[in-house]
Amino acid sequence: MLDPKLLRESPEIVRAAIARKHLDVDLDAVLALDTTWRALLAEVEALRAKQKAANNEMAAAKKGSPEFLAKVQEMKAVSQEIKAKEENLNFTQEKWNAAMLALPNIPHSSVPDGRTPEENQVFATNGSIEATSPHALPHWEIAGFSNLVDFPRGAKVTGAGFPFLIGDGAKLSRSLLQFFLDEDVKAGYTEVSPPIFVNAASATATGQLPDKEGQMYETVDKLYAVPTAEVPLTNFFRDEILDEDALPVCRCAYTPCFRREAGSYGKDVRGLNRVHQFDKVELLKWVHPSSSYDELDKLRNDAERLLQKLELPYRVLLMCGGDLGFSQSKKYDLEVWAAGQKRWLEVSSCSNFESFQARRAQIRFRAKATGKPELVHTLNGSGLAVPRVLAALLENNLQADGRVKIPAALVPYFGKDYLSFK
């Protein structure tokens, strides 16, 4: 959510942001609603002040006296009026609130213009895609793949997109998780193991609700299976005021992630490219507003380092305005090269939300200089999503003999130098 003051004082900034993100929002309608809401609020408050003043008079007067009874009659009318106006106010306020939630975050000045994913800038590349295995195949075509990743049985037991990982497949997945967590902790993040179901208030604070409920699995208890650890992690400090000295707070968490991905089909969803349940380590930071862009660079570097240590070629995209996402100010995507499919797979998305999430979740810190609470800036990024990294490893490192070479950094975790499909 944006600062309502920004909307009132500089609507042109918000208008420009909407244009840069290529969204369709009727800003004038929001501004009109804001004016109406404030006028109604003033009316109701004036009536309440009147009621309060009368209340004090009545407290001082004798209970059954004529003037007391007259006051009761008089205030009955005021009470009716308040009720009527309040109903209107509440109705308007709900509309105002919904309208405010529909306004996107402002892109940072360093975000390139553009409408489509093709207009994202390649910010950096690392490693050579030519250096990958000449024997590379799409991972689902590798002989014995179904021995490690069993989609048909997952479909039988649960549904499409819920594969079983077996043997070296399960072990490689677990090795990656452990490697990611260890590296993230070394980089200064505190490991957290959060709940993997969240309530509606939490899903609302991070923006999954309203409007995106169709993307989450919901239980009969009205709890939602987390689509990413970002949700429980961010909500940890919801409605809290932190010490300024405590910033930045850096945390990482592994959770399985659950996404309904309704309507997805085609080559994008073959094999491990897109599944309904996958493992991911998420990085999250709560930082002082003055340093959030430095922290974003560090966060991106922390995620990049994981791919470097795994010796996987990757590129970093700086997202253009149109592909930025509703609540981000700036976002980098990390894409790993999958040599068999000959395409880039997104394995991390590192974003600065500035105070957009923090306002919605009411996460603040007490500024020492003023003693007043201010909103923190929140950042997050994957570090990293497992199945696509696993897919890239299988494809890029496939040997002539059908085995997969394990990168040196991962060998201590995996326990051997080669993965076998038998």
Added chain:
RNA sequence: GGAGAGGUGGCAGAGUGGUCGAAUGCGCGUGCUUGGAAAGCACGUGUAGCCGCAAGGUUACCGGGGGUUCGAAUCCCUCCCUCUCCGCCA
């Protein structure tokens, strides 16, 4: 899951229909005192919305939501959470 008790400001804790945003204590801040400190004394000390250039004004908030009433921290309903006892259980 069953029975009972309870949720008030940073903490403790009073308040059972009106002058209560809320006593008191602790904590915290500023000042006085002191060679310095402690103690003591004085004053101050929540969050947010709206109006205002500002000074300031005004409203809301006593777990959440709803209701009764001229008026609710206080009465009623409902949901959530905590604690105690019982049951069940990795």
